[in-house]
Amino acid sequence: MTKLLEIKDLHVSIGGTEIIHGIDLSIGAGEVHAIMGTNGSGKSTLTKAIAGHPDYEITRGDILLKGKSILADEPEDRARAGIFLAFQYPVEIPGVSNMYFLRAALNAQRKARGEAEVSGADFLALIKEKAKLMDIDAGLLNRSVNEGFSGGEKKRNEILQLAVLEPTLAVLDETDSGLDIDALKTVANGVNSLRDSKRSFLLVTHYQRLLNHIKPDFVHVLLDGRLVKSGGPELALELEEKGYAWLEQTV
Amino acid sequence: MSKETIQSLAEAEYKHGWVSNVDADQLPPGLSEDIVRAISAKKNEPEWLTEWRLKAYRHWLTMTEPEWQKPKYPKIDYQGIIYYSAPKKKPTVTSLNEVDPELLETFEKLGISLDEQKRLTGVAVDAVFDSVSVKTTFREELSKQGIIFCSFSEAVTDHPEIVRKHLGSVVPFTDNYFAALNSAVFSDGSFCYIPPGVRCPMELSTYFRINSAGTGQFERTLLIADEGAYVSYLEGCTAPQRDENQLHAAVVELVALKGAHIKYSTVQNWYPGDKDGKGGVFNFVTKRGLAHENAKVSWTQVETGSAITWKYPSCILRGDNSVGEFYSVAMTRDRQMADTGTKMIHIGRNTRSTIISKGISAGHGDQTYRGQVKILKGATGARNFSACDSLLLGDKCGAHTFPYIESQNSTAVIEHEASTSKISDEQVFFLRQRGLSEEDAVSMIVNGFCKDVLSELPMEFAVEAQKLLGLKLEGAVG
Numbered sequence: 001m002t003k004l005l006e007i008k009d010l011h012v013s014i015g016g017t018e019i020i021h022g023i024d025l026s027i028g029a030g031e032v033h034a035i036m037g038t039n040g041s042g043k044s045t046l047t048k049a050i051a052g053h054p055d056y057e058i059t060r061g062d063i064l065l066k067g068k069s070i071l072a073d074e075p076e077d078r079a080r081a082g083i084f085l086a087f088q089y090p091v092e093i094p095g096v097s098n099m100y101f102l103r104a105a106l107n108a109q110r111k112a113r114g115e116a117e118v119s120g121a122d123f124l125a126l127i128k129e130k131a132k133l134m135d136i137d138a139g140l141l142n143r144s145v146n147e148g149f150s151g152g153e154k155k156r157n158e159i160l161q162l163a164v165l166e167p168t169l170a171v172l173d174e175t176d177s178g179l180d181i182d183a184l185k186t187v188a189n190g191v192n193s194l195r196d197s198k199r200s201f202l203l204v205t206h207y208q209r210l211l212n213h214i215k216p217d218f219v220h221v222l223l224d225g226r227l228v229k230s231g232g233p234e235l236a237l238e239l240e241e242k243g244y245a246w247l248e249q250t251v
Numbered sequence: 252m253s254k255e256t257i258q259s260l261a262e263a264e265y266k267h268g269w270v271s272n273v274d275a276d277q278l279p280p281g282l283s284e285d286i287v288r289a290i291s292a293k294k295n296e297p298e299w300l301t302e303w304r305l306k307a308y309r310h311w312l313t314m315t316e317p318e319w320q321k322p323k324y325p326k327i328d329y330q331g332i333i334y335y336s337a338p339k340k341k342p343t344v345t346s347l348n349e350v351d352p353e354l355l356e357t358f359e360k361l362g363i364s365l366d367e368q369k370r371l372t373g374v375a376v377d378a379v380f381d382s383v384s385v386k387t388t389f390r391e392e393l394s395k396q397g398i399i400f401c402s403f404s405e406a407v408t409d410h411p412e413i414v415r416k417h418l419g420s421v422v423p424f425t426d427n428y429f430a431a432l433n434s435a436v437f438s439d440g441s442f443c444y445i446p447p448g449v450r451c452p453m454e455l456s457t458y459f460r461i462n463s464a465g466t467g468q469f470e471r472t473l474l475i476a477d478e479g480a481y482v483s484y485l486e487g488c489t490a491p492q493r494d495e496n497q498l499h500a501a502v503v504e505l506v507a508l509k510g511a512h513i514k515y516s517t518v519q520n521w522y523p524g525d526k527d528g529k530g531g532v533f534n535f536v537t538k539r540g541l542a543h544e545n546a547k548v549s550w551t552q553v554e555t556g557s558a559i560t561w562k563y564p565s566c567i568l569r570g571d572n573s574v575g576e577f578y579s580v581a582m583t584r585d586r587q588m589a590d591t592g593t594k595m596i597h598i599g600r601n602t603r604s605t606i607i608s609k610g611i612s613a614g615h616g617d618q619t620y621r622g623q624v625k626i627l628k629g630a631t632g633a634r635n636f637s638a639c640d641s642l643l644l645g646d647k648c649g650a651h652t653f654p655y656i657e658s659q660n661s662t663a664v665i666e667h668e669a670s671t672s673k674i675s676d677e678q679v680f681f682l683r684q685r686g687l688s689e690e691d692a693v694s695m696i697v698n699g700f701c702k703d704v705l706s707e708l709p710m711e712f713a714v715e716a717q718k719l720l721g722l723k724l725e726g727a728v729g
Contacts, residue, residue, distance in 0.1 A: 051684050055676070075683040084684075091681045095699030104695065105685035112686065144699065161685065 002067040004029045004200050005050075005169055010061035012042075012049045018059065019045045021225040027169070030197040034211055034236065035204045037222035038244050043204045044088060046222070047173040050202075051085040052078045065169070080112040084167035086158040088174040093145035098157065099127060101145050102164055109165060130163040134190045152183035159190040170194070171202045176210035188213030208240035221247055277466070278335040284308060287435050290335050294404050294438070297411060300418075307424035307434030314428045321619045321651065322559045322588035324533060327498060333466040334436040389453065397446040400455055403471055406442035413444055417475055421504040421541045421567070429500040430537040433469045437502070440470035445480035445511075454709050456485040467498040474504070476511035476546075483514040485712055496524075496558060498533045505540035505548055509570065512547040513540060516708050517564075518716050521556035526614075528586030531558025538562060544570030544599065551707040553716040554581040554589060555723050563621065565594035568602035568630075575604040578704040580716075582697075582723055583616030583648070592622035592639075592653075597630040597663070606637040609701050612648035613724070619651040624665055626658040633663045641671040642700050644693070694721040 005027040012020040020042045027033050037043050049056045050063060052075040062069050070078050093101065107117040118126065127141060134156050146154050155175055162170050172191070176184055191201065191214050203214060211219070211233065219235040220227050221244070228247050229235065239247075278289055287308045291301040316327075393400050399410060406414050424434035441457040459470060476482050499521060507513045515538075524531025534557035540548030550564040560583075566575025577593035595604035610618045620639045641650030652669045674696050682692035698705065698717055705713050 051680075053680055074689075075680060076686055076688050079684050079686040087681065087684075091675065091677050093678055093682070093696060093699055095702035096695055101682075101685075101695065104691070105682070105687060108688070108691065109686040165685065 003027060003064075004031075004066060005202075006062075006064040006067075007050075008062045008064070010046075010049065010063065011059045012045050013057045013059050014045065014055055019225055020049070022061065023222075023225075023227050025220065025227065027200050027202060029168075029200060030195075031218065032195065032201040032203065032214065032216045033218045033220065034216040035202065035220050035222050035227075036206065036208075036236065036239055039206075041222045042225040043222055044173055045225075047085055047171045047202070047204055050078075050171055051075055051083060076108070077112075079165075079167075080109050082168035084162055084165055084170045086155075086162060086170065086172040086175050088177065090146050090149075090154040090158055092147045092149075094147050096145050097142055098145050099123075099141045102127065102161060105161070106164055127164065130160055133163060133193060134160045135186045136160055151178040152180065155179055155187055156183065156190070159187050163190060163194060166194075166199075168198060169200050169202065171204070173204045174206065175203075176205055176207065184210065185213060208236045211236045223247060276337045277333050280333045281330045282308075282332070282334060282436065286334055290436055290438060293335060293337075294407070296407055299415060300407060303419070303424075304435050307431050308436075310425055311428070311431035311435055314431055316428050320561055320590045322561065322590050322617070324496070324559055327496075327533070329432075332498060334469070335438050336466040337438075393451070393453070396449050396452070398449060398451055399442065399444040401442055403437075403440040403442045403473065406473070410442075410444070413475065414442070414473065417473055417504065417506050419504075421506060421539045422502050422537050427537060429535045430502050433471060433500050433502045433537070436467075437469045437471040440472045440501070441474075441486075442472070443474045443482065443484065445476045445482045447477040447508075448479045449477075450480070451482040454483050454485055454712075456487065458487050467500065469499075470501045472501070472503040473506075474513060474515070475506045476508060476513050478508045479510040480508075481512045481514075483516070483709055485516040485518070485709060487518045487520070496531055496533055497522075499536065499557075501536045501538075503536070503538040503564075505538075507540060507542045507546035507548050507573075509543045510545045511543070512549075514549045514551070515540070515564070516712060517550075517552040517554070518708075518712060518719065519552065519554045519556050519560070520719060522558075523556050523585065523587050524558040526585045528558065531587075532556065533558060534560045534562065536562040538564035539567065539594075540565070540575070541567045542570055542573035542575060545572045546570055547574040547576070549574075549576035549578075549707070550593065551578040551704065552580070552591075553701075553704070553708070553719065554579070554591060555719055557589075558587060560587075560589040560591055563592050563594055563623075565596070566604060567596045567598065568604065568633075569598045570602075571599040572601045573599055574602070576707075577604075577606045577608070577622075578707045579608045580611070580701045580704045580720070581609070581618055582611040582613075582720060583618050584613040584723065586615050588617045590619040590621055592620045594623040595625070595635060597624075597626045597633040597635070600630060601632040602630055603633070604635045606635070606639070607703050608637075608639040609704055610639070610641040610650050611644065611697055611700070611720075612641070612650050613644035615647050617649040617651075619653065620669075621653045621655070623655040624657070624667075625655075626660050626663040626665070628659045630660050631662050633660060635663070635665045637666065638668045640669070640700070642697065643671065643673045690721075690724060694724050697724060 003026040007023055007025040010020055010023045011018060035043055058071055063071060065081055103123045110117055136156055175187055216233055219231055221229040287304050291304055390400060422430050424431045443455055445451050474484060505513050521532035521534055542548045548566045554560050568575050575595050581589045581591050583589050593606055606622055608620050610620055612618050624635045626633045639652045643650060650671055654667050656665055678696055679692045683689060697720055705716055708716055
């Protein structure tokens with residue numbers, strides 16, 4: 001069966017410096033994969049490469065979505081094909097209301113898929129339901145995108161976008177960093193409620209604590225641009241206990 | 252953002268660049284006392300107005316063209332300009348049937364219907380084509396409330412006493428070079444008077460269209476809101492695409508009597524010239540409002556067109572507690588240049604002014620915000636707040652801010668903020684990752700940047716302005 005996402009011998013450079021030195025990874029429909037690793041191991045680079053950030057150059061290898069290479073696709077095409085990236089540092093868009101932005105994004109995606117655009121009234125109902133799920137204050141919806149949001153609000157807002165856009169592959173880049181335990185639970189609950197047999201997740205994180213709340217099917221360890229170990233959820237616990245040093249020695 | 256999009260900056264086309272085939276009644280090019288008299292005669296003007304024009308002309312001859320502005324332009328040959336050009340038609344038009352169909356079509360094409368039935372509800376229009384007003388809609392309905400809304404020429408004939416009292420009272424012909432020129436040769440424009448205590452029930456608007464080649468457009472607008480009256484007024488403008496530069500030197504005078512409120516909005520989309528800077532309109536305009544006690548004058552402008560925009564819609568806050576506002580979005584791309592801003596002259600006590608200026612430059616676009624805040628001795632308790640933000644797209648454009656602040660009263664509170672930013676690649680990537688195209692992403696960021704100004708526009712025009720900014724950004728992403 002075709003995997004949802006296949007990464008083959010991926011090499012990624014930024015500004016001529018290679019950060020990722022050949023990664024292979026397959027994610028099946030409905031699976032939750034976690035990638036753990038130290039700072040600078042290439043975790044964020046991998047997420048940006050999947051989403052198609054123009055600064056990240058793929059020098060070798062391929063990324064396939066449902067069996068088709070997406071390397072030539074623009075970021076918006078990848079988004080419309082169902083790839084969503086929850087950013088580690090969500091940017092602010094001053095003067096653009098969260099609500100307006102989300103509706104524009106949803107409709108751009110629907111239009112690209114040949115679906116009817118969502119009307120203002122329908123969207124309002126939808127966003128209210130999703131906001132409640134994410135425990136997001138309605139006031140936040142009318143504020144400018146991420147402007148003046150606390151760190152926790154920004155992260156929850158990312159998951160709100162995920163909930164509204166309903167991608168087939170959600171890539172979460174350190175969504176847990178900077179969250180207190182309550183916010184972490186809210187985010188985790190949001191993600192868990194979106195899990196189903198068709199939607200896959202790639203969680204990138206430093207810490208095991210997120211994985212207490214979102215239980216992964218697979219855990220991979222990324223060190224110095226290479227996946228050095230893969231396993232089940234128990235691998236995360238092992239890392240929590242032993243740290244990364246023992247793996248570095250095995251490399 | 253990709254390099255190619257930066258370079259393809261100039262590709263989007265001006266949508267109003269076509270020419271209408273309308274027979275024109277024109278005076279020969281050139282400027283002299285005879286021409287001034289001829290214009291006045293064409294319009295059957297009273298003696299006092301002819302004299303006023305001539306005085307203005309003689310004064311103009313003694314003046315030299317200013318050159319302190321940042322945008323430089325080739326010398327204008329004032330003898331090469333046609334100062335009067337009108338569609339050949341009956342002198343007055345009472346019904347639509349008498350208007351040249353070609354003209355109607357021109358305005359329809361621009362989305363300005365002169366047919367009251369088809370018009371946006373709640374908007375009355377005065378359409379000015381080259382030198383004359385073609386048609387003013389909803390006049391009867393407005394006149395029931397004593398509101399006069401007509402072409403300037405008609406006002407001179409029908410309401411000479413009001414015109415004579417206020418003409419040049421806010422912008423005297425001695426004011427500046429282009430105001431003097433306008434005073435001598437102005438051909439038409441809009442006139443509006445709102446009687447005491449009346450709140451004008453609809454948006455009034457004037458739509459200006461330059462059509463003939465080699466002509467200059469010198470319209471004059473005079474708006475008077477009597478005590479306690481309110482009016483919201485909008486002007487829009489376009490011109491055909493031509494290789495030569497065309498001069499547009501208008502004068503707008505606003506008089507807000509005690510407790511009156513005038514809201515004046517402009518969406519300016521004159522032909523900007525091609526991507527190499529050939530052709531385009533020189534938009535050299537003098538706009539000023541006089542606010543009496545407790546009155547408010549508020550300017551909102553969205554400046555997207557013209558090769559050069561050079562204007563400072565200003566407020567003279569003469570009366571105590573009067574309020575002046577200036578909200579501006581100026582966008583320059585390709586080789587467009589803008590030197591715009593405002594003047595807030597605080598004379599009365601407790602006068603307040605707000606300046607919000609948003610400049611967007613793309614391509615080789617260059618812009619300057621130039622604003623003066625002047626607090627005179629008697630303006631105790633005056634307050635001003637200014638915020639000037641510039642947004643740069645690409646690395647070949649420029650933005651400059653020149654605030655001139657002068658206070659002669661120690662109780663005044665003046666605040667000035669300025670910022671310059673670039674659209675960040677991360678913002679664009681974020682929006683694209685959510686499914687928006689690169690152009691939609693930039694357009695959204697730009698519109699967000701302009702929000703404080705766009706929200707001041709009447710609803711339908713805010714939507715227009717947003718679309719216009721979107722169109723202007725097509726291919727200008729960088």
